[in-house]
Amino acid sequence: MEMEMAEEIEEVGALTDGFHLVIDALKLNDIKTIFNVPGIPITDLGRYMQAAGMRVLSFRHEQNAGYAAAIAGFLTKKPGICLTVSAPGFLNGLTALAHATTNCFPMILISGSSEREIVDLQQGDYEEMDQLAIAKPLCKAAYRVLHAEDIGIGIARSIRAAVSGRPGGVYLDLPAAVIGQVMDARAGADSLVKVVDAAPRQLPDPQSVARALDVLKGAERPLIILGKGAAYAQADDAIRTFVETSGIPYLPMSMAKGLLPDTHPQSAGAARSLVLKESDVVLLIGVRLNWLLSHGKGKAWGNAPKKFVQVDIEPTEMDSNVEIAAPVVGDIGSCVQALLDGMGKDWAPPPSQWTAAIKDKVETNVTRMAPRLQNNNVPMDYHGALGALRTIIKERPDAILVNEGANTLDFARSIIDMYQPRKRLDVGTWGVMGVGMGTAIAAAVETGKPVLAIEGDSAFGFSGMEIETICRYKLPVCVVVFNNGGIYRGTDVNPAGGPDVATTVFVKDARYDKMMEAFGGVGVHVTSPDELSRAVNAAMDCGEPTLVNAVIDEKAGTESGRIGNLNPQSVVAKK
Ligand code: ADP
Ligand code: TPW
Ligand code: MG
Helix, strand or coil: CCHHHHHHCCCCCCEEEHHHHHHHHHHHCCCCEEEECCCCCCHHHHHHHHHCCCEEEECCCHHHHHHHHHHHHHHHCCCEEEEECCHHHHHHHHHHHHHHHHHCCCEEEEEEECCHHHHHCCCCCCCCCCHHHHHHHHCCEEEECCCHHHHHHHHHHHHHHHHCCCCCEEEEEEEHHHHHCEEEHHHHHHHCCCCCCCCCCCCCCHHHHHHHHHHHHCCCCEEEEECHHHHHCCCHHHHHHHHHHHCCCEEECHHHCCCCCCCCCCECHHHHHHHHHHCCEEEEECCCCCHHHHHHCCHHHCCCCCEEEEEECCHHHCCCCCCCCEEEECCHHHHHHHHHHHHCCCCCCCCHHHHHHHHHHHHHHHHHHHHHHCCCCCCECHHHHHHHHHHHHHHCCCCEEEEECCHHHHHHHHHCCCCCCCCEEECCCCCCCCCHHHHHHHHHHHHCCCEEEEEEHHHHHCCHHHHHHHHHCCCCEEEEEEECCECCCCCCCCCCCCCCCCCCECCCCCCHHHHHHHCCCEEEEECCHHHHHHHHHHHHHHCCCEEEEEEECCCCCCCCHHHHHHCCCCCCCCC
């Protein structure tokens, strides 16, 4: 217990309650931002939090508050907190909790719940649900507090579970009765726990480091792949020094872009297929061999035998998809530093034949792309529109780019270069639509930097109502809706020819910009890359909430963007 807190309680017989113990426990652990939707039994908790100087941001839907908390966790290495009401509010937040767990982001979903006695006998309480049982399989840990004096321990456990080891989502169940419970203020203060060293460093076994270096030294065509775990670790200097000292080409996964600038001479981003196929030793740093990397095998990886070295904090990640020749288990900062220390003066850079072949491929691909990015076609295609936005990020490298959609996501990921760590936030491991506005809000709140959210029109629709939240808190967010009138394309027709439009098609010529105006923000309608560029620059200069409705050629996209191959095919039906 902190001394100051004890001294504050001067009055003999003073009381505290569950509300204030939750607040004191969070503040004691330096958690001061809450993403919430109010209602029974947590409305007053939000009010008292605000009164206690915490930043309490109210959303229009819990899922968006949850996505905000998840990405806040990624950006800060502290658990993002989402606060919801019982059953339906809890369930709305649960998608985001599962998303946080899947993405290894630290987050705590705190939900109010109904009376235990009534819930357990299923007697039909207000918003009755056995939330703890439902949350358990979807998160890293789930706890319930039944006595006010356990709130401090409950919150301490939740924080430690969220950030230690592989980070993830934690559920904390707070029954209404506990929130209202009263106890002696001094005993309450004594019950609080300040978490010491919540995410302890995990040093790698020196033998594992030596083994990894041996495998790397034997490589003729080595490759480093950086994942969002490497971005999360905030070991930016060590990673950059390691990559540069080793001379090994690297490939950043989507949210690891900018860890080193995408224009770095060792970046193999524009030669992805070549390096996956041709490399003989691959060093994975904070990245899983999941579907995003074709599970480390098959056509995408070519026929040449490959050895994998993997740096990860989670031991069971090793050999999850293919054999890992040299596992290095520990936190990324410590592991990368140990690799760097072990490289020694006699370290030889990779054969120049390999690095030159990659450079060649990168140059060819970049040169081929360049003219397409400068086209000023109306209606815009993805290249013309993203060419304009690419320049804006180049000129404003500290802005945060939020990105979701199918074609809008895939093209933006490959076209827009990133220059700084943790500036690109997107759909993550699941490729989930709907993270956009929650992510944009948390990014603005947590970093104070301007945010540019590039959204497919479908993607935007999943969380679009939160533009009211953006306007309410006057956040420097510029949303660009890539409006092609549909999911993937706006051109599909109903195969039955009936009155309903096709399943992937939206209202034609929708004016998303007018939604923003409804809440006092700036709405702009643009049809050319020049107009787009002007509108976004103006928004980023003034910092006012802005939505740019960018009309994209409805024929420009492809089914499912770049992952159309994952769609099952019918042998019976014809498209
Ligand atoms: P991407 O989606 O960018 O390919 P993944 O989410 O698949 O990346 O992989 C992230 C990996 O990083 C996870 O396996 C996770 O255990 C690991 N990780 C997260 N934080 C750390 C850390 N601080 N140290 C080591 N590994 C970490
Ligand atoms: C929660 C399936 C993947 S991409 C997408 C959907 C619905 C929208 C693509 O259209 P958009 O982009 O955003 O207009 P564009 O440029 O191609 O036109 N529900 C969830 N997540 C996913 N991934 C889907 C559905 C999907
Ligand atoms: Mg679309």
